[in-house]
Amino acid sequence: MIKLTRLDDEPFVLNAELIRYVERRPDTFITLTSGDRIVVKESMDDVIERAVDYQQKKHFMPMPNMHHSVETSSL
Template structure:
């Protein structure tokens, strides 16, 4: 889940796994796979960054990966 700000200033929490499309029209509009849409104050790039960070956190929790273990793995495969 990612925390965003609706145009009216209220906090909005979106399931990042359901994001289908993000557009700047000129406000940032998120379309979910359910067909629901929401307009937020954050830029398209900010929404993408938050979604990617959230999905990485899920992956890391699943695999036990941390920045240190990822760096060690990267050094070992060179």
């Protein structure tokens, strides 16, 4: 997830997995995989940097331990 700002200064969080492409014309347009388009205040380079940073951090996060076992030991 990346934090961005709409043109009306309203902050929002976007799932970076949904970004199809980013354009500068002169505002920054983000086209999502759904075909929806969002215009943001951040520059194209900022959006790309945040999306890449998100992807890198996602791969370094440890997975939660879903099989939490309780062990008892006797002394």
